[in-house]
Amino acid sequence: MKTNALEFKETRAYLFLTALVICGLAASLITAPKIVHVGINFPFSNIVFSIFTYPIVDCICELWGKPIARQTVWIGLVSQVLFCVLIQLSILAPPAQQWLHQGEYQIILSTGINVVIASLVAFAISQIFDIYVYQKLKEKSLGKQLWLRSNLSTYLGQTIDSILFINIVFYNSNQKMNLILGSITIKIILSFLMTPIVYLIIHSLNRYLDNHTLAFKMEGELHHA
Numbered sequence: 001m002k003t004n005a006l007e008f009k010e011t012r013a014y015l016f017l018t019a020l021v022i023c024g025l026a027a028s029l030i031t032a033p034k035i036v037h038v039g040i041n042f043p044f045s046n047i048v049f050s051i052f053t054y055p056i057v058d059c060i061c062e063l064w065g066k067p068i069a070r071q072t073v074w075i076g077l078v079s080q081v082l083f084c085v086l087i088q089l090s091i092l093a094p095p096a097q098q099w100l101h102q103g104e105y106q107i108i109l110s111t112g113i114n115v116v117i118a119s120l121v122a123f124a125i126s127q128i129f130d131i132y133v134y135q136k137l138k139e140k141s142l143g144k145q146l147w148l149r150s151n152l153s154t155y156l157g158q159t160i161d162s163i164l165f166i167n168i169v170f171y172n173s174n175q176k177m178n179l180i181l182g183s184i185t186i187k188i189i190l191s192f193l194m195t196p197i198v199y200l201i202i203h204s205l206n207r208y209l210d211n212h213t214l215a216f217k218m219e220g221e222l223h224h225a
Helices: 002-031 045-052 054-064 066-092 102-109 113-140 146-169 176-208 214-224
Strands: 035-037 041-043
Touching: 002 045, 002 054, 002 066, 002 113, 002 176, 041 045, 041 176, 045 054, 045 146, 045 176, 054 066, 054 113, 054 146, 054 176, 066 102, 066 113, 113 146, 146 176
Parallel strands: none
Antiparallel strands: 035 041
């Protein structure tokens, strides 16, 4: 009975984190074309990515390992494609005569094919690289220095993501290099600020799951070594 209860709690915890990733990916598709200026120029989707994708996938990798983290990436990619298809179908559906906002609706929700391709390619490649680096650093450090592997893997992954995404979406823009530099800068800042949140999530879920996670098991092995 206790095992079943633990499995239920573990499933619920994993689904919650995966839902955050899916939410972040869906929001990034809509917010990607919006360029904001806060001292530097960058797509608003950078904020979404830095909060809801990389740190969360790192938490999943820490708690359940690389295979589950990769599974989350593929779930995220499929959900992103499905979200895009549903949005396009809603745009193509004939509007009622009394509904006069089809033009505005289409402008706001239309996502260019280049944005979709860029988002999928950049996310897949950068996240797989992020998970690989994270796991390697975890093995090298014997489970210690969570802050180092979380930040370093995220910095490298998000740099790849920014270069790929902006080169595909803004390939004709003369501001492309500024956008790449601004994008990388804001992601590094936000990733650094997310470090305490990553610690909080992992610590809280370790307690919630009665320490039945890879993170706790590795910590226990270190204490007994």
